[in-house]
Amino acid sequence: MAAKSKKNRADGAVIGLIQARAESKPEANLAKMEVMIRRAAGNGAQIICLQELFLTPYFCQAEDYACFQLAEPVPGPTTERLGRLARRLKVVLIAPLFERRARGIYHNTAAVIDADGRYLGKYRKMHIPDDPLFYEKFYFTPGDLGFRVWDTKYGRVGVLICWDQWYPEAARLAAMQGADILFYPTAIGWHPREKAALGRAQLEAWQMTQRAHAIANGCYVAAVNRVGLERSAGGGCLEFWGRSFVADPMGRLVAEAGADCEQVVLAEARFDEIEETRTHWPFFRDRRIDAYGGLKERFYPGG
Numbered sequence: 001m002a003a004k005s006k007k008n009r010a011d012g013a014v015i016g017l018i019q020a021r022a023e024s025k026p027e028a029n030l031a032k033m034e035v036m037i038r039r040a041a042g043n044g045a046q047i048i049c050l051q052e053l054f055l056t057p058y059f060c061q062a063e064d065y066a067c068f069q070l071a072e073p074v075p076g077p078t079t080e081r082l083g084r085l086a087r088r089l090k091v092v093l094i095a096p097l098f099e100r101r102a103r104g105i106y107h108n109t110a111a112v113i114d115a116d117g118r119y120l121g122k123y124r125k126m127h128i129p130d131d132p133l134f135y136e137k138f139y140f141t142p143g144d145l146g147f148r149v150w151d152t153k154y155g156r157v158g159v160l161i162c163w164d165q166w167y168p169e170a171a172r173l174a175a176m177q178g179a180d181i182l183f184y185p186t187a188i189g190w191h192p193r194e195k196a197a198l199g200r201a202q203l204e205a206w207q208m209t210q211r212a213h214a215i216a217n218g219c220y221v222a223a224v225n226r227v228g229l230e231r232s233a234g235g236g237c238l239e240f241w242g243r244s245f246v247a248d249p250m251g252r253l254v255a256e257a258g259a260d261c262e263q264v265v266l267a268e269a270r271f272d273e274i275e276e277t278r279t280h281w282p283f284f285r286d287r288r289i290d291a292y293g294g295l296k297e298r299f300y301p302g303g
Helices: 026-042 066-072 075-088 162-166 166-176 192-217 271-280
Strands: 011-017 047-050 092-102 106-112 117-126 149-152 155-159 181-185 218-225 227-233 238-243 245-247 255-256 262-268
Touching: 011 026, 011 066, 011 271, 026 047, 026 075, 026 262, 047 181, 047 218, 047 245, 047 262, 066 149, 075 092, 106 155, 117 149, 117 218, 149 271, 162 166, 162 181, 162 192, 192 218, 192 238, 192 245, 218 262, 238 262, 245 262, 255 262, 262 271
Parallel strands: 011 047, 047 092, 155 181, 181 218
Antiparallel strands: 011 262, 092 106, 106 117, 149 155, 218 245, 227 238, 245 255
16 A cells, blocks of 8 residues: 555554665664664655664674663653654654663663654553563563553554463453553564474464454554574574565454565554444454453462
């Protein structure tokens, strides 16, 4: 889709997702993102989301103390630079960054910048994985800001990050705050040795769980992934599978990127579809909030 006309917030918004290969240096990645953001805006995108930790290769493949030098404050120099770009292009930007909060405290964070260049706030990734080649607990403190949404010029957006996408509770709590669109900046891929046996199932599960969030919450879901083969100094290797997509409130794919190419994904989110879907599938009306106390337990076998 290449929508040229800007839409009013009341009608909907044009989503732009930036799927790219990682360059070795932060400055090169930032320069690439600026080019792709301009391309997206030129084709009508109004709310543009970048991939998880977009300034660097996915360094969490190995536990390396030197990588902490890649972190920066949020807000900070990158949000200031992107704020100027957002103001010039009149677009909302969601920018996932490696945040340095204090000595020894770091977060996997996404900054939200409005179309006038104002920094609106940040989301800190709540669920932190620790799997082979995804050693995020070494780097990131779990988020402590809760599940947040922001009113932007073009719509009310919620932001979650990668591993958060497997948790229906996170999507629900953001949707309950009125999010029109849930964004999931992501870095997910295969170990090349596993791709033949598990690749298709893993990809389908990743897409299916997020499409289910769109259905269960009657909102749009936009997931943006990186692409390409990345090797770490510690011998790790991940093939990021791309396939960034947007799903509508009925879970239908309205846009999807390829598996092995850099791409700007564009999709129109129509907010009247949220109203229509929630009216016909009134999941929020029928929730039994009196019966969900067990969700606060680690494991709740019932009785």
